[in-house]
Amino acid sequence: MSLDALEADEPLCSKAQDKSKAISIADFPEDVFLLLLSDLAAWDVASCQRVCKSWRTAFTKDEYIRVALQRYPHASEVRNLPPGALHFHNSPHTISWQDLLLEIASRYHSLSKGTASSVTKYAMAPLEQLGDWFPVGQWDYHESQPVGRLYYDTVHLSKVSPKPYLFRPTLWTYDDGLLVYAPARCTEAPYFPETLALLDLSTGTKTPIPFSNRGKIIRNIRLKDRTLIVEWAEKDPFHNLNAMEQVNRHFANCFDVRRSDKGSWTVTWRSEWKMHFLGLPPNYHDRFFSTHSSTHYAVYFWQPNRSMYTGDEEMPIESLSVWDISTPSNYAPSSDPSGKYRPPAKEGPYIVSRYSFMDMEFWGVRQHATVSLMSLGIDSETCSLTVRENVGVTGQGYFDPAERLWCAKTTTFPFCGEGPRLYREWDGHLPPYRGHCSMESADVEESERWFLPVMDVVDTKAGVKLSLVETCFSGQSVDNKLVVRLKTGCHESDESESGSEWVTLDDGLTEQVCAMGRITGDERWVVGQNERMEIVVVKF
Structure with missing residues (x-):
């Protein structure tokens, strides 16, 4: 095999090695990521935002936060939202979804542990x-x-x-x-x-x-x-x-x-x-x-x-x-x-x-x-x-x-x-x-x-x-x-x-x-x- 052929094969080998590595949660397809997100408590979502830069980018998206908040339909802040505000494709610009998530996450974590903020x-x-x-x-x-x-x-x-x-x-x-x-x-x-x-x-x-x-x-x-x-x-x-x-x-x-x-x-x-x-x-x-x-x-x-x-x-x-x-x-x-x-x-x-x-x-x-x-x-x-x-x-x-x-x-x-x-x-x-x-x-x-x-x-x-x-x-x-x-x-x-x-x-x-x-x-x-x-x- 010629030297040129070996040099040409090197990128193919490195790509194969990259594919064999485990991918991050942030790299999951959206449908799989949403299934995972629907089972996380609000304080777990807030914790995931602190793992790394890629996780923070994924878990702070407004549409994903709205999915996470759907687990808390009876929370006072969620009850006061406009109808349909938690829909995945809805994009009201007047709501700070990150602040709303942190407020609910802090409260329900305290309720689950019997502690106080x-x-x-x-x-x-x-x-x-x-x-x-x-x-x-x-x-x-x-x-x-x-x-x-x-x-x-x-x-x-x-x-x-x-x-x-x-x-x-x-x-x-x-x-x-x-x-x-x-x-x-x-x-x-x-x-x-x-x-x-x-x-x-x-x-x-x-x-x-x-x-x-x-x-x-x-x-x-x-x-x-x-x-x-x-x-x-x-x-x-x-x-x-x-x-x-x-x-x-x-x-x-x-x-x-x-x-x-x-x-x-x-x-x-x-x-x-x-x-x-x-x-x-x-x-x-x-x-x-x-x-x-x-x-x-x-x-x-x-x-x-x-x-x-x-x-x-x-x-x-x-x-x-x-x-x-x-x-x-x-x-x-x-x-x-x-x-x-x-x-x-x-x-x-x-x-x-x-x-x-x-x-x-x-x-x-x-x-x-x-x-x-x-x-x-x-x-x-x-x-x-x-x-x-x-x-x-x-x-x-x-x-x-x-x-x-x-x-x-x-x-x-x-x-x-x-x-x-x-x-x-x-x-x-x-x-x-x-x-x-x-x-x-x-x-x-x-x-x-x-x-x-x-x-x-x-x-x-x-x-x-x-x-x-x-x-x-x-x-x-x-x-x-x-x-x-x-x-x-x-x-x-x-x-x-x-x-x-x-x-x-x-x-x-x-x-x-x-x-x-x-x-x-x-x-x-x-x-x-x-x-x-x-x-x-x-x-x-």
């Missing part, structure tokens, strides 16, 4: 110590507890120590990324703060709420459907109930929470109404519980019978009222005790339905002294009220915690017009009453061995569930503790992700958010309160 704390004002907040009293007896008791003693051979079974109420409320609370800030006034604040957790900006607590005692606050309700009482009593007790008038203020065109939030006054025609003594025995939508407000009153001819708790006084709060009004009944300037009927908040104890007996929701009430729900579209109750089944779970059993009952009836009652037993699984926080809980998992549910929070749109449980081991040297668990893929319409398992939040983070037995949040964060009067936001 950041922890933020917000100090609260000590309004209860200053006499500006007097929470509604909690039940000292509830049918969901064994033998109805709400306090128990932890008895060991070496020590006998009482352990409270109730969690104290909290002065903050959360709804869809917005938090209303009393921030701690120093002012020249003898007490602080003078107003509540609305906090946007995504931006950290605060908006003052035009509510002055001068001469007022805050009883409860609740944010729902972009509507804020502040229930309060006058500090000075209005009249005497009897020789021993005095009555303070109770009112509710309604505020609209709206986002402006510039992205900031505004809180504006809507109306005020008198909750109870006589008022309530500021104590822990006269209780009320309420709920609201953007157009209606319902409140239930439970008061001990003070008659000298009956027992204190045998026949309590109960009532239930539903208000229409859709119409704004500048009239404030708290500044007009005589009612001289009261506007005409239905020009402002007005009562739609009022139920006496006999009406509640008819609907089957009267509590008597054996309280089993867990929550109130109001549906403005169907004009119906829903009362949920919870009763512990006798004899269950006494020797084995795995045998715990509760009977959740649901009663729905119309508050406008006439109609039938819908009554359901064994309707879901509710936690036992542990304080007012339990009344905000979603349905919990079925009875689990060695775990006692406290409350659950479900982000139905994202399919993320947050659960606060307490271990219930028994032993001389074993201490039970609170545990926060996370679960993704709980969306009802997505059966493929129903097999996801619980992930436990880090113990250090759990201690920060579970001190008051109340958690809330969604796929982006879990919100709770620690023992230092601080609201803690754990961002995923």
